[in-house]
Amino acid sequence: MKPTIKIDYVSDIACPWCAVGLGNLNQAIAQLSDKVDFEVHFRPFELNPNMPLGGQDAIEHLTEKYGLSAEQVKANQANIRTKALEAGFxxxxxxxxxxxxxFNAHRLLYWVAKEYDLQKQAALKKELLNTYFCMAVNLDDQNNLLEAVKRAGLDAQRAQEVLSANEFANEVRKEEAAYTGAGISSVPSIILNDQYLLQGAQAPESFVNAFEQRIQGA
Incomplete structure (x- = not known):
């Protein structure tokens, strides 16, 4: 029987490095899938919990947040695009x-894990990242969230109910508080078997190395 590695992937779909890290994680998982089973849970973290409806211009937001010039932000974005392409986005x-x-995206991810399974949650996570970074459309427009739900092969009518009724809001807030309370302040943060923490968009080989250490210690 193959050992199982549990992975809690704490991230936000507004985080480009979370997309890069996820692509690299999936590449590492594929390399070791014959040796170990992986159980991947996507956990919520909001980079901009107080962002008002309508959002903020991306360049304006990033220059204010990090104290960079618009040119520096654009150079950073170009670098991230290259890394993202290597990771499959x-x-x-x-x-x-x-x-x-x-927050609405996190509620949908929680719903899918609860009412479907982790594989469907992973499919929705990928489509939400595609919505935000590849399509670059309005995330406040719930129709764009519902299109991601459809692309992931999920029930859009049930998703609309979740959004309209504010379902799973308390559950998501509780999970967010648990991870920030545990000291996580940046994403992606990847927790292996509830005890080993990796932070940042690790390269595939770094993930493979961490997995092999867990396998040897099993």
């Missing part, structure tokens, strides 16, 4: 236009 060539709050 083709980011929009002009970058995301605005930064949005992602």
């Amino acid at each position: 083709e980011f929009h060539p002009e970058g995301r236009k605005r930064v949005y709050n992602t």
Whole structure:
């Protein structure tokens, strides 16, 4: 019987490095899938929990947040686009236009894990990242979230019910508080078997090395 590695992937779909890290993680998982089973849970973290409806211009937001010039932000975005492409995500060539709050996306991810399974949650996570970074559309428009749900092969009518009734809001807030309370302040943060922490968009080989250490210690 193969050992199982549990992975808690704490991230936000508004985080481009979370997309890069996820692509690299999936590449590492594929390399070791014959040796070990992986159980991947996507956990919520909001980079912009107080972002108002309508969002903020992306360049404006990033220059204010990090104290960079617009030119520096654009250079960073170009670098991230290259890394994202290597990880399997083709980011929009002009970058995301605005930064949005992602709480509704996290509620949908929680719903799918609860009412479907982790494989479907992973499919929705990928489509939400595609929505935000590759299509670069308005995340406050629930129709764009529902299109991601459809692309992931999920029930859009049930998703609309979840959004309209504010379902799973308390559950998501509780998970967010648990991870921030545990000291996580940046994403992606990847927790292996509830005890080993990796932070940042690790390269595939770094993930493989960490997995092999867990296998040897099993």
